[in-house]
Amino acid sequence: MTVPAILFMIISVSFVISLAIWCYYQLLFKGDRNQGRDQASTKKSSP
Amino acid sequence: MNNKLTREQGWGTRLGVILAVSGSAVGLGNFLRFPGNAAENGGGAFLIPYFIAFLLLGIPIGWAEWTMGRYGGHKGFHSAPAIMGVWGRGPVARYCGSFGVLVPLVVYFYYVMIEAWCLSYAWSYATGGIGISPDQSVTNQVLASQQFFSETTGSNSNGLLGQNGLHSTVIFWGITFAINIFFLYRGLSRGIEIVCRWAMPAMAILGIIVLVRVLTLGTPDPELPDQNVAAGLNFMWNPDFAALGNFKTWLAAAGQIFFSLSIGFGVIINYASYMKKDDDIVLSSLTASATNEFFEVALGGMITLTAAVMFLGVLATQANTGGTFSTGFSALPVVFVRMPWGDFFGAIWYFMLFLAAITSSLSMLQPSKAFFQEALGLTHKRATILIAGICIVGNLFVLWFSKGLVALDTLDFWVGTFMIFVVAGIQLICFSWIFGVDKALEEAQRGALFKIPRIFRFILKYVSPLYLLVIFIGFCWNNVPSYVQSTLGIGEGESADMSAIYAWLVILFTAALLLAVTAIGTRRWKAAGMDINGSELLAAGVDSSDKPGSAP
Numbered sequence: 001m002t003v004p005a006i007l008f009m010i011i012s013v014s015f016v017i018s019l020a021i022w023c024y025y026q027l028l029f030k031g032d033r034n035q036g037r038d039q040a041s042t043k044k045s046s047p
Numbered sequence: 048m049n050n051k052l053t054r055e056q057g058w059g060t061r062l063g064v065i066l067a068v069s070g071s072a073v074g075l076g077n078f079l080r081f082p083g084n085a086a087e088n089g090g091g092a093f094l095i096p097y098f099i100a101f102l103l104l105g106i107p108i109g110w111a112e113w114t115m116g117r118y119g120g121h122k123g124f125h126s127a128p129a130i131m132g133v134w135g136r137g138p139v140a141r142y143c144g145s146f147g148v149l150v151p152l153v154v155y156f157y158y159v160m161i162e163a164w165c166l167s168y169a170w171s172y173a174t175g176g177i178g179i180s181p182d183q184s185v186t187n188q189v190l191a192s193q194q195f196f197s198e199t200t201g202s203n204s205n206g207l208l209g210q211n212g213l214h215s216t217v218i219f220w221g222i223t224f225a226i227n228i229f230f231l232y233r234g235l236s237r238g239i240e241i242v243c244r245w246a247m248p249a250m251a252i253l254g255i256i257v258l259v260r261v262l263t264l265g266t267p268d269p270e271l272p273d274q275n276v277a278a279g280l281n282f283m284w285n286p287d288f289a290a291l292g293n294f295k296t297w298l299a300a301a302g303q304i305f306f307s308l309s310i311g312f313g314v315i316i317n318y319a320s321y322m323k324k325d326d327d328i329v330l331s332s333l334t335a336s337a338t339n340e341f342f343e344v345a346l347g348g349m350i351t352l353t354a355a356v357m358f359l360g361v362l363a364t365q366a367n368t369g370g371t372f373s374t375g376f377s378a379l380p381v382v383f384v385r386m387p388w389g390d391f392f393g394a395i396w397y398f399m400l401f402l403a404a405i406t407s408s409l410s411m412l413q414p415s416k417a418f419f420q421e422a423l424g425l426t427h428k429r430a431t432i433l434i435a436g437i438c439i440v441g442n443l444f445v446l447w448f449s450k451g452l453v454a455l456d457t458l459d460f461w462v463g464t465f466m467i468f469v470v471a472g473i474q475l476i477c478f479s480w481i482f483g484v485d486k487a488l489e490e491a492q493r494g495a496l497f498k499i500p501r502i503f504r505f506i507l508k509y510v511s512p513l514y515l516l517v518i519f520i521g522f523c524w525n526n527v528p529s530y531v532q533s534t535l536g537i538g539e540g541e542s543a544d545m546s547a548i549y550a551w552l553v554i555l556f557t558a559a560l561l562l563a564v565t566a567i568g569t570r571r572w573k574a575a576g577m578d579i580n581g582s583e584l585l586a587a588g589v590d591s592s593d594k595p596g597s598a599p
Contacts (some may be wrong), residue, residue, distance in 0.1 A: 001277035005285040008091025012284075013349070015098070016340040023334035026496060027061070 057321045059236035063244060065331050067235075068318055069338035070243040070406025072309040073250065075161065077343040078400065079375040081303055082351040086283055088299045089290025094344075096291070096300035101340070103514055105304045107507045108471055109336055110499065111478040112310065113328040114491040116319025123577055125320040126418035127313045127470075128565045133581035134477040141569065141579070143473045145561040146466055147313030148418045151411035153462040153557055154312075156441030157455040158411065159227065160200075162404035163219040164376065165397050167199055170219070172383070172393035179384045185363050192380040199376075201449035205546065209447065220442065226405065231412045232431045235321060239409050246402045247338070253399040254346040260392055261354045267385070274360050279353030282361055298521045301514065306464070308339055309410075311471030317414040325494035342403075351379070358385040375400070412438070418561075422568025437557075444553055448546040453533075457550035460530050468519045475512050482581070484508045 058064040085093040119130030127147025131140045171177045179191045197203050199216055209217075230238035266275040290296045309315065319328060355364040355378050364378065383393035412434055420430040448454035478487050484507050488499060534547040572579045 001281040002285050005091055005281045008094060008286050009280060009284040009348075012091070012094045012098075013345045016337065016344045020334075020337040020341045023330060023337045026330055027065070027334055030496065 057235065057323070058318075059240050061326060061331065063236065063240035064318060064322060065334050065338070066243040066247045067239050067406075067410065068309075068315055068331075068335040070247055071312070071314045071318070071410035072307060072335065072339040072407075073247070073342045074403050074407040075165075075375060075400055076303075076307055077339065077403065078254075078347040078351060081307065081343045081347045082283055083374050084299050084303050085348065086352055088293075088296040089287045090282075091284040091286035092288050092290055093296060093300055096297045097304060100297075100301040100304040100514075101336070103506055103510050104301060105308045105310065105336055106333065107503055107511050108310045108475065108515075109308060109315065109332045110329060110491055110503070111474060111487070111507065112315040113319045113332040114487060115474065115478060116316040117322045117324065117326065117328055118490055119316070120320030120322060121324045122581075124421065124572075125317055126421055126568075127316050127414060128418065128561075129421065129568065129572065129579065130316055130320065131473065131477055132569075132579050134482050135473070136481055136581045138569070138580075140473065140477055140481070142562060142565055145558070145565045146470050146473070147316060148414050148561050149313075149554075149558050150311070150462055150466050150470055151313050152415045152437070152561075153441070153458055153554060155408060155411040155438055156553070157445045157458050157463075158404065158408050159223055159438070159442055160216075160220060160445050160455065162401060162408055163216060163223045164199055165401040165404055166223055167216055167219045168376070168380075169394050169397035169401055171195075172390045172397060176384070176390045176393070177380055179380060181384050185359055185381060188381040188384060189363070189377060192377050195380065196376045200452060201446075202452050203450070205448050205450040217446065220446065223405070223408075224438070224442065227408055227412060228431065228435050230409055231416060231434070232428070234427070235413070239413060242409060243406050246406050250342070250399050250402045250406075251346075253395050253402075254342065254350070257392060257396055257399070258346060258350050260386075260388075261350050261357075264354075264357060264386070267357055267387075271360070274357050276353065276357060278361070279356035280349070282356045282364065283348060283352045294521060295525075298518060298525070301518045302522065305471070305518070306467065307343055308336055309407075311467040311469075311474065312411075313414045313470060314410045316474070317417055318410070320417075327494050327496045329491060329495035329499055330497055354382045354386070355379070358382045418568075419564065422564045422571065424571060441553065441557075444549070448549060450546060453546040454550045457530075457534065457547045458554065460526070461551070462554055464522075465527075468515065468522065472512070472515055472519070475507070475515065479508045479512065 058067070085091075085097075115130055115134050119125070119133055122130075122133055124130050124133065126144075128141050128144035131144030131147065132138065134140065135143070168177065177192070177195045179188050179195070183191065201214065201216065230242050232238065233241075261279075262276055264276060266272055268274060305311070315332075322328065351374060352364060355374075359378065359381060379396070380393065383389035383396070386392060415437075416427075416430045416434050419425050419433055420427065423430075425433065445455050445458070478484070484504055488504060488507070491499060534551060569579065
């Protein structure tokens, strides 16, 4: 296997895996935190 | 105002809708079409135009579709014609929007057959293989594999599947069809969402099992030391930079991104219409695209051709792979027959493809169901029955006119390929030019978990439409003349030509039906006082839609 082939494979696969991990991390942790904060502020402001 | 003519249950969770959109996008093309495309067009170098197209076409058009869908949803619409009428501010966009229902519906006519083939192959492997002898030469094994494929699909003559009793493919079609209709009837959160929540992780696990198996095979035949894992990966990934100077490479890369992400399919716009008005769509869209890319590059790019080269060698792989069907149903069975525990891994592989196909096929039915419900005022049950009836007729057409798979291929080319460009183009025009890219991006940002970079304003308004136009012209230039010739029967056999012409009639009849239903729907929506032309946007801007019941 040539060095350029290894490089292209590693960079491409790492890119898509990193993008997927970043998206799911943001969605599952940061997103839920934001949603929780929104719900809390809604409760606080409601009479 | 009655702005909920067709009240639907929404998505259960945000992850559910993302997995549903990802499930719609991940299909056979990820595992079979992508590696063949890459290997033919520069190997690793193919990934450069591929990721550029992802950035300039895939991500922005995805955001546009999600935004259009969510916005249409809180105007009370769930179908492409109604939503595009709002974004395009008038009847032209609305009637053009009916193509957003035509595409998934007609694609379903043949896609469910491919799904049935996958189930048939999985069953055959699970119950003892598909009858290829491991002692034969590669050439004879490929012939035996092609023979099994012809028998499964009935591609030797028309009407084969109706002869000599009940053909096994008809049984698998029946099972597949029943599963699809059952989950469609259960609705979004209890049907499609549940299937995708189970099928997507299952697909990833099965894919990783097959990947680990392939990457740990080493050199399967010590007498052929050149056929090993490294050679297989090299065949797929070794970059040929000269290919970057060829327009065909850029066309193939953009086409792959375009079809892989289900852009212009009419599905995302429908799925997003069930989201709440402040639900994030920016990160959700990106996550769905990233999921698709994981399956395509990290699994599809590592498994298929690597395995083929290890067992068939470079020359036989080049001769027997390339198209989706030739790779998936001719070359890979030969790989499995030569692989230790081949029947087991064959069953896993084809079951994984079946899961990939069913999450896609389910998404093709939902837009039509939503359209018939809101345009004709049908109940959930009656709309499902109507869709089932239409699809049975469409499926039986493809099942009967099976010779050379000409009917299937004709539907795939004109609707599953050509028409997708048209729908995506109309969506982009509505989003960026008629509605206005600034207001559209403002709408997209509502509830967003991260901000869309400013550069995408320019990309969505100028780069994506121009990029799409260039690809469309290139695609038509390369393909349309030959398809028109084959449809008209120039230099072709009479039987095959008639199948193509009948397929054309099916497309025209379905399009006419959908246009007629759009006309009926327009009258109903007008009578109900719904904002069918998006006129509130002109008067009061984006925020006017937030007020419920504000239509005249």
